[in-house]
Amino acid sequence: MADFSLRSDQIDVEQIMKQIRTRIKEKRGVDYTDQEIRELASVKLERFLDPRAVRSDLLAAYRRQRPPVPLPSLPGPPENYAFEDVTIYESHRGPLRWIRKLLNPLLKLLFNPNPLIHVLNLQSKINDYTWQTMAAQFDRVGQRFVTRDELDTLNYEVLNNLVLELTKLGIENRNLRMRLESMGTRLDFDERRQRAFEGLAQFKPVAAPSAVPSQADGEDDDDGDGAEGAPGGAGDAGRPGKRRRRRRGRKRGPEGSPQGPQGQQAQPSAGSQQDRPASAPSSDIPNTPSGGGSDQQ
Amino acid sequence: MNLAVVVQRYGAEINGGAELHARYIAEHLARHHAVEVLTTCARDYVTWRNEWPSGTEQVNGVTVRRFPVSRERHPEDFAKHSERIFTLAHSVKEELAWLESEGPTSPALIKHLASSGSTYDYVLFFSARYYHAYHGWRAVPAKAVLVPTAERDAAMGVSIMAPMFRGVRALMYNSFEERAMIQAIAGNREVPGVVVGVGSDVPARTDPDRIRTQHGIAGPYVVYVGRIDENKGCKELFGHFERYLKQSGRDLTLVLVGTSIMDIPDHPRIRHLGFMGDADKFDVMAGARALIMPSYFESLSMVALEAWGVGRPVLANGRCDVLRGQCIRSNAGLYYESYPEFAATLHAIEANPSFNEALGRNGREYFRTHYTWPVIVQKYQDMFRQLDDENARGVSRTIEPLPGFFARRRRTLPPADEVLAQAPQGPVVPQRRQPPRHQGPSHGARDQQTPREQHGPRDQRTPREQHGSRDHRGRRGGGR
Numbered sequence: 138m139a140d141f142s143l144r145s146d147q148i149d150v151e152q153i154m155k156q157i158r159t160r161i162k163e164k165r166g167v168d169y170t171d172q173e174i175r176e177l178a179s180v181k182l183e184r185f186l187d188p189r190a191v192r193s194d195l196l197a198a199y200r201r202q203r204p205p206v207p208l209p210s211l212p213g214p215p216e217n218y219a220f221e222d223v224t225i226y227e228s229h230r231g232p233l234r235w236i237r238k239l240l241n242p243l244l245k246l247l248f249n250p251n252p253l254i255h256v257l258n259l260q261s262k263i264n265d266y267t268w269q270t271m272a273a274q275f276d277r278v279g280q281r282f283v284t285r286d287e288l289d290t291l292n293y294e295v296l297n298n299l300v301l302e303l304t305k306l307g308i309e310n311r312n313l314r315m316r317l318e319s320m321g322t323r324l325d326f327d328e329r330r331q332r333a334f335e336g337l338a339q340f341k342p343v344a345a346p347s348a349v350p351s352q353a354d355g356e357d358d359d360d361g362d363g364a365e366g367a368p369g370g371a372g373d374a375g376r377p378g379k380r381r382r383r384r385r386g387r388k389r390g391p392e393g394s395p396q397g398p399q400g401q402q403a404q405p406s407a408g409s410q411q412d413r414p415a416s417a418p419s420s421d422i423p424n425t426p427s428g429g430g431s432d433q434q
Numbered sequence: 435m436n437l438a439v440v441v442q443r444y445g446a447e448i449n450g451g452a453e454l455h456a457r458y459i460a461e462h463l464a465r466h467h468a469v470e471v472l473t474t475c476a477r478d479y480v481t482w483r484n485e486w487p488s489g490t491e492q493v494n495g496v497t498v499r500r501f502p503v504s505r506e507r508h509p510e511d512f513a514k515h516s517e518r519i520f521t522l523a524h525s526v527k528e529e530l531a532w533l534e535s536e537g538p539t540s541p542a543l544i545k546h547l548a549s550s551g552s553t554y555d556y557v558l559f560f561s562a563r564y565y566h567a568y569h570g571w572r573a574v575p576a577k578a579v580l581v582p583t584a585e586r587d588a589a590m591g592v593s594i595m596a597p598m599f600r601g602v603r604a605l606m607y608n609s610f611e612e613r614a615m616i617q618a619i620a621g622n623r624e625v626p627g628v629v630v631g632v633g634s635d636v637p638a639r640t641d642p643d644r645i646r647t648q649h650g651i652a653g654p655y656v657v658y659v660g661r662i663d664e665n666k667g668c669k670e671l672f673g674h675f676e677r678y679l680k681q682s683g684r685d686l687t688l689v690l691v692g693t694s695i696m697d698i699p700d701h702p703r704i705r706h707l708g709f710m711g712d713a714d715k716f717d718v719m720a721g722a723r724a725l726i727m728p729s730y731f732e733s734l735s736m737v738a739l740e741a742w743g744v745g746r747p748v749l750a751n752g753r754c755d756v757l758r759g760q761c762i763r764s765n766a767g768l769y770y771e772s773y774p775e776f777a778a779t780l781h782a783i784e785a786n787p788s789f790n791e792a793l794g795r796n797g798r799e800y801f802r803t804h805y806t807w808p809v810i811v812q813k814y815q816d817m818f819r820q821l822d823d824e825n826a827r828g829v830s831r832t833i834e835p836l837p838g839f840f841a842r843r844r845r846t847l848p849p850a851d852e853v854l855a856q857a858p859q860g861p862v863v864p865q866r867r868q869p870p871r872h873q874g875p876s877h878g879a880r881d882q883q884t885p886r887e888q889h890g891p892r893d894q895r896t897p898r899e900q901h902g903s904r905d906h907r908g909r910r911g912g913g914r
Contacts, residue, residue, distance in 0.1 A: 148792050151863070154752075157782065379816045397492045 444473035482538035501543035591853030610862035636743035642721025655687035657722040662694035667728030683770035742797030759861030766797030
């Protein structure tokens with residue numbers, strides 16, 4: 138705070154405290170450490186970001202919603218059986234197996250076991266197929282989950298960085314805005330000062346009051362001899378008050394040389410001035426408010 | 435007029451706030467009236483142990499009558515009672531037990547008031563929260579004038595306090611904040627009351643160079659005067675000040691005046707000068723850039739008033755409503771609630787001589803208008819005159835009876851913390867006068883004497899909730 142002179146009755150402590158607190162509030166963020174920014178990002182984002190657009194508890198909510206869940210392993214299948222055409226007649230007792238084989242024609246006389254054998258055989262194959270398919274699907278889903286978890290971790294990192302960067306940007310934006318306002322204020326001040334100086338500066342034309350008649354003389358000369366009125370003429374050098382004139386749009390000859398051979402020889406330095414664009418100011422022309430001399434050409 | 439001043443401790447060497455306040459008032463009123471001080475034999479405010487002999491003695495020309503304390507205070511017992519009263523629903527009987535455990539329990543003093551109260555015209559009770567004030571008021575209700583010296587403390591929310599605030603003849607408040615709090619708690623607006631505070635004998639001339647030479651203090655300094663105690667905010671002050679020096683690189687010293695009951699940082703720019711007499715104290719204050727008051731809880735900071743008296747600005751803890759209100763009303767000090775504010779305000783005060791001097795001038799004017807002894811004594815005289823008029827008109831106060839046997843034991847009273855939380859917070863800000871139309875702005879349009887009660891926006895938590903926990907003596911924060 139700069140030193141300033143005060144009258145006692147000008148002091149309003151409440152107002153001073155308000156100003157001090159406003160300044161502290163504005164200055165905050167300039168020298169935040171990374172740790173402070175992290176804390177701000179997780180606690181009070183709404184200070185810097187639009188709370189309608191970004192949730193301040195985004196990261197915490199993300200962590201809550203996506204806890205890492207381990208994928209359960211698929212329990213193994215029950216033991217499958219192999220059902221062949223002789224399975225229903227099999228026995229670990231040899232005589233019994235012999236009797237069944239002996240009486241098989243009689244059995245087939247009573248009913249046909251072949252469809253039953255066929256269906257059971259098929260069911261066994263279906264069981265194998267189902268299990269293999271399900272295991273394959275489970276593996277695929279498991280792989281998807283693992284990939285998804287890895288992606289979630291990546292998303293979390295991206296979101297975390299995004300929130301941090303947004304916070305930094307918010308702070309930087311505020312700082313830049315303050316700097317811009319400061320620069321704008323300084324610019325306004327400079328402009329006002331410039332205008333004040335311009336107003337104070339006294340205008341002193343190069344042409345002295347005695348030059349007015351000589352300027353009139355010069356115009357008379359131009360009227361008499363246009364070719365000699367070329368700027369930079371030797372006769373002009375000895376007359377400081379004479380307005381120099383330059384012909385606009387003076388065309389060169391078809392060979393590219395000036396029209397008057399006299400001008401080329403007698404005024405070697407004038408050629409460079411004539412080569413300038415018509416709008417280029419001549420350093421020899423005094424900046425007068427009227428400025429009408431050259432227009433007469 | 436015969437006056438009695440009743441206070442928990444009394445002695446020339448006692449520098450506690452309310453006790454010193456009582457002594458100053460007694461000594462200055464003694465120039466106009468016959469004043470007798472009724473107090474206990476206790477010197478230590480923690481135990482109330484009888485250390486002075488009972489009987490009568492003269493202290494600085496004032497008659498002092500001492501009565502023994504029948505029961506010393508046991509801090510653990512008091513803390514247990516306080517915990518119950520402040521935080522839980524409780525009964526009137528438990529509140530009375532709490533008051534007795536707080537002390538100083540001196541039935542002899544109360545008995546003397548009951549028997550000899552008629553010999554006094556008025557009895558001034560200092561410190562509303564103690565045993566002697568409550569039971570003394572009940573002994574002589576028709577003559578009781580209370581000087582509450584109340585901080586924003588849960589003790590003020592104890593239900594037996596409200597009938598006392600309504601039943602005394604008059605109240606002499608220390609600050610507008612104190613008055614607002616008590617009126618909100620007790621609803622005693624009809625009881626005559628005036629914000630008085632206390633004066634100080636500020637010397638007309640001071641000699642800061644003498645102290646600088648004596649203690650080898652070079653360069654600018656700020657000063658803290660008072661007990662160097664964590665409960666007074668000194669720890670926070672040390673932290674803030676060291677950080678300020680480190681960050682600002684300023685050539686500034688913190689000078690400490692007072693007895694220390696905590697460790698002081700070993701820092702070349704923190705100087706502890708110890709306890710000082712009044713002359714030295716005023717010289718130190720006069721040479722300082724500012725007085726810093728880091729305390730969270732003050733009913734009236736006499737030191738701040740003295741600093742203003744010698745034309746020095748004050749940098750106060752803004753969490754203390756009273757200090758903040760005084761800074762605003764006087765326009766003679768700034769306040770802080772955090773380190774950035776501390777650094778900004780301290781820099782503003784110590785680095786801008788013109789601003790510093792303007793604040794000091796305001797402080798001197800504020801002190802001269804409100805806190806010189808003629809002003810203080812006149813307020814007491816006016817109050818006595820008003821009470822005399824009431825006596826002539828037959829106006830009297832009645833004591834609200836205590837509940838019956840069973841009602842007294844019913845635990846239906848709300849916790850004192852809750853009662854206190856409902857009282858308004860924040861400084862009492864003077865209402866600005868609107869400038870008259872077409873007549874240009876008005877300068878300094880502040881009603882210093884009777885500000886309208888406008889409480890500034892504050893944190894909804896009570897200061898006690900924000901800072902400090904209950905100490906071993908059953909009080910929280912910076913009380914005793």
